[in-house]
Amino acid sequence: MTERAPAKVRARAEIDLAALRANVRALREHAPGAAFMAVVKADAYGHGMIPCARAAREAGATWIGTATPEEALAVRAAGIGGRVMCWLWTPGGPWREAIEADLDMSVSGMWALDEVTAAAREAGRPARIQLKADTGLGRNGCLPADWPELVAAAVAAEREGLVTVTGLWSHFACADEPGHPSIAAQLTCFREMVSFAEEHGVRPEVRHIANSPGTLTLPETHFDLVRPGIAMYGISPSPEIGTPEDFGLRPVMRLSASLALVKHAPGGLGVSYGHHYVTPGATTLGLVPLGYADGIPRHASGTGPVLIGGKRRTVAGRVAMDQFVVDLGGDEPVAGDEAVLFGPGDRGEPTAEDWAQAAGTIAYEIVTRIGARVPRVYVDDADNADDTDGADDVDDGGAARE
Template identity: 80%
Template sequence: MSQTPPPQPAPPRARAEVDLGALRANVRALRARAPRAALMAVVKSDAYGHGMVPCARAALAAGAGWLGTATPHEALALRAAGIGGRIMCWLWTPGDPWRAGIEADLDMSVSAMWALTEVTAAAREAGRPARVQLKADTGLGRSGCAPADWPALVAAARAAEAEGLIKVTGLWSHFACADEPGHPSIAAQLHVFRDLLDHAEKAGIDPEVRHIANSPATLTLPESHFDLVRTGIAVYGVSPAPELGTPAELGLRPVMTLAASLALVKHVPAGHGVSYGHHYVTGRETTLGLVPLGYADGIPRHASGTGPVLVGGEWRRVAGRVAMDQFVVDLGGQTVDEGSEVLLFGPGDRGEPTAEDWARAAGTIGYEIVTRIGSRVPRVHLDPDPETDPDPESVPEADAETGPAPAGATAR
């Protein structure tokens, strides 16, 4: 007696596939660019939208010696997930959880006296020293201690260190224009950074690491590598700037592929308005395809009329305005079934657009395209690390939101 085959699972509404194998390869490629420096993989903002915990584990497995986050809450979430090793966080505000950071063995950035006061008070309460990294503003004009205030901050930190309240583990800064090769601020910032390092070290500070290089500096400025490089967007295979080259030219591979399933395909006559405001009107009889993603999912409204997708083997553009939950593409009379895959961006292997194509369409940068993808879009992590998934070839149980995941994938 023959058995009826089980029904095939319906394709998900949308998904962001995250290739952890590509991420690990990117980390190895970046380490090769800075062979004498340790590498920090920055996993802030949910790993630039890719899923913080799986990406952190993959980066560590590939040889990253440090992880970096913006907020202490992100860093503490990594510890809560069981991730050890060195984790640095740098965006503190008054009243933030300094004591929890001390007890979690975080490396915590200090840019001003108020922060040093709070972290030393927390160290007294915790009964153990805090790991502190002093940040200098060498010309970016965001966080960091101004050069005029640096001697006082260094002296106070050295006194707190002598009292056993802190250990200064690092001295660091951040570039303003490393993604613009030859910009005069690059050399100027390096000069200021070296001067401030010299002052701190003469005052008795003996840091483990000195660092200023971000992703573009890691790729193009070996003189900026010092003891540690902080790689963010490059870890995820997105070029820090078109001027520096494509991901392939930089030896990187994009990690995220954003896909959706067509929710509706319909024939409409010439002169049919599409989406709010009728900024797009069909010029002839055609077919329209409805993509169930919108600006609530991170699709830029600024890409209305310009955002590219691959559907039915053809590039199409967003027709009319991107709405909160959906947008339309004019299929040009092509008949495509509901449920067919729409590729918004990915590595480009199948002819699909890339995150950089969307960045150009929206007048922004690739960083924003991947980071803004919202929580309604499930991340499906492909090629999990064998050290954290003992059976990477197994098929995970169905996820309540995404349905069954592909073999070798985990969904969150």
């Protein structure tokens, strides 16, 4: 069910579903000949898996992608149809449940093929599987030396009616680094491994390797399907390949909080743990009720940017578990006024990339780590334009606008 948000909240992560749909449409234009998989793993990179999956499907995504089978089963339980794929399996996983939920399941080695075929026998129906090739990422996937055995076993299982091999796929290591030699090497390896599989009887529906940077900048990698992740949420995979604006994308999440306290402070006052910041003179301090328990990176202590009262401020001292302080320089906003940590950036607020630079990390981590006690508030310009009075739909642990 849907609840109404109170006018004043401690903090909120506002999720613009209209922006997400526009991003999906923009990304589809970069790969017009390929099917589109909307990757919603890790709670849609912190944005809310179910609302974002629905919005992506509305914008034309034909596949939904998750990491874990539990995520994929939750997508199905929410009533989302179409093709859903998951790829991060461990021994003893819910193979039969996945088969019965009509999921596409990645298989990277013989142990997984053995488990999925056993589950298919129990279920009395074939499993849809996709064989993953390790073309050079050195992570999950089957290495070229082991590929012939896996392909032969998968073809035999298909002949027995236990599986249908629906796809062949892989993942890039350095597609976000323009010109990196591993890109061409992986692409060559993928083509060779796909050719081998097809020569030995595999007839895949889809072949795919393109992630967000591949979708945006490497058309030769698009094959039959592309799998944008972070770009779907309006964040560039890396500053080196371009800004969101360069690709017609808009950040979907806006993180803000209500100031919990504003107070006058004398010069020489140590601020927060360790007194790594000392007020240089008489000033005002503002308390932002978000901390590393909410996903605000402690590594951004002393550097994280915040917009308060139309001015950029910086975290003063250490980020604590539940709160941090900003030096307001004598300005006097009042408790309850808004502090914007990041958003699209077109109203002067910092972006997730700004926080990534401040914390020495990547923007993926900034949005993904925002914790569960920060409510996701879903807005949609189609029917809720510029609705900032708190009367939006709130995620209450799974509920959101249908």
